[in-house]
Amino acid sequence: MSDLLTGLNPEQLSAVTWPAKSALVLAGAGSGKTRVLTTRIAWLIQTGQVSPAGVLAVTFTNKAAREMQTRLGAMIPVNVKSMWIGTFHGLCNRFLRAHYRDAGLPSTFQILDSADQQAAIKRLLKSLDVSDEKFPPRAVQNFINGNKESGVRADTLSAHDAYTKKLIELYAAYDAQCQREGVVDFAELLLRSYEVLSRNAALAEHYKSRFRFILVDEFQDTNRLQYAWLKLLAGRDNALFAVGDDDQSIYAFRGAEVGNMRSLLADFGIDGPVRLEQNYRSAGNILTAANALIEKNDGRLGKNLWTEAGEGEPIRLYDAYSDGDEAEFICDEVKALQRDGWNLADIAVLYRSNAQSRALEHALVNAKLPYRVYGGLRFFERQEIKHALAYLRLIANPDDDNALLRVINIPARGIGARTVEGLQAASREQGVSLWQAACASGSGRAAASLGKFVLLIDQLRARSSNLNLAETVSLLLDDSGLKAMYEADKKESEERLANLDELINAAAGFFPQDPEQAVVEFLSAASLEAGEHQAEAGQDALQLMTVHAAKGLEFDAVFVSGLEEGLFPHENSFNDPKGLEEERRLMYVAVTRARKRLYLSSAQSRMLHGLSRYPIRSRFVDEVPGQLLHVLSATVKPLPVSHNTRAPWLDQPPPSRPSANLKGFAIGQSVTHAKFGLGVVIDAEGGGDDVRLHINFAEHGLKWLDLRYAKLSAA
């Protein structure tokens, strides 16, 4: 046991060897959080306090779960695969598969990802003849998921206004549709598990007496439902060991509640958090910058990271001419780092939104630098893959209307919009799935085409019963005509065909728990871990990803790009202080990814949906103490700009802007408007005659004004 514990600092040691009761570990960035978590599991098992089967460990990403398994396997001889280590969603899926009858689900139930869910909602709106103008599918989706994440079903909701009433009705209808089709969305996995456990006392008791030790990673990201689920499983007697960092809470937009950390202390009678404050990752200057940034936030649990490492290098700052210029700068620096012996794989370029990778990728291709983009459109989300998986879904469960609609006419087989509409009408009338309606269709041209499709799926199912997973996928690609369709298509089909081949490989490399259920398990895995599966992983390549995707990772050198008001912090967060604080935590996460060297970059002009924008530099750059910075760009000095006053951009006149013809106006200028009064120009877009200015009015707030119509004059 001494082996496990050597090298831990006193705080880490205290956390690892915490007695068999609940605890909250407040673990700063780079403080050895994952190590503490895995070492504790190993220690508990090695000291005989619990068997591997008595441990429940929950993470947020599949990557984190895998890492925990790998590290644990290296520490102690134990079959980590059989342990309950996984994401909330993965574990709930496992639970529901085991208890599908109690959950009222078919054994073959499938999981809808976000896009599938949205398609299902669109279809629902159409079938109920609800205007998607008034009820945007996106809004309905948010309503449903928001409520599910709070543990609330439609039948317990009520409202006085007609609009909300309709939303509740849609929520109920959506759940009914999913139930009919045998599918569950992400939030449903959790809610359904929770309901099964809370209704079935015997079952709950079984799991409670089994999981004596429950460990949760990234606890700050749990939502209400997840916390309720944990409380249910922990009961009174089990030890809930939660590790988290309120400063790294960046998922409030999907229901995460940092407040769960305080609730945990109260609900489980924990005296106070154990703090891990020594940082082993970053050089001093980087840490100082991070601490200075996060200090601007209110209501923190509070902690101050420190390091024994020296100051290290200054933080490099570059204010580029344009997004293209910024990308070129990054390429040049990366090449220089490479010449100095840095590994590309240890260098990351981070950005706020996925769309920003475009300009970067363009420059990287020109510079002939190998790179790897994480996130974005992931393998299992590509259209050709989703088409193929839809056939696979139909083999497993033909009542999956989503899947059927997706491929019933792909490739084209004479089943057009009219036929599909007829099918939908029939299914609604008879209260059966589209598949059943298709099976029952009579005679005629349309019915003949439908019959052929039904035959195709039936034959695929029959023939696949003797085949393994990879053979099944291969068969379906051939027999459905999907492969032939992409082969016939001349351009851009090459990559798609390669992806389809890769899908066969993925199937061949998939090892199900229960071989009988290989198809069902494979489909679940595809929904739950849509990404990760990307080719050319081995190569030494520059790492590109969003800041969100970078959480939990670390790199020798980090570029935080696109540091502009409106982008980072994102403009959607401007109106709400909570949102702005979340953006700042995001910046904190970005900065603390770096071990040795940190670059902050911004651009003075950026293309956004086809138009140029001229944003100002992000307030977050100004929140980094100036003495830590080393400015690389010639044009701008990193002088602090206050963002707290009403007319913030006046005390520092911006540099003259290239190619920004704003009809005599400039960013930072004070203006008056006949109706809105006094304001400050903070952003602009367009060019030539079509120029729009973003103005912060003292009385009326933020407005976009079109210079062709707005009566604006200099103040």
Place this chain on the structure above:
DNA sequence: CCCAATTTTGTTTTT
């Protein structure tokens, strides 16, 4: 019914 061309629309982050 099919396909291509055109218009419209929209954009944060993700399990």
Place this chain on the structure above:
DNA sequence: CAAAATTGGG
């Protein structure tokens, strides 16, 4: 600048 939705000629 894309993807998605819509239209119109075969």
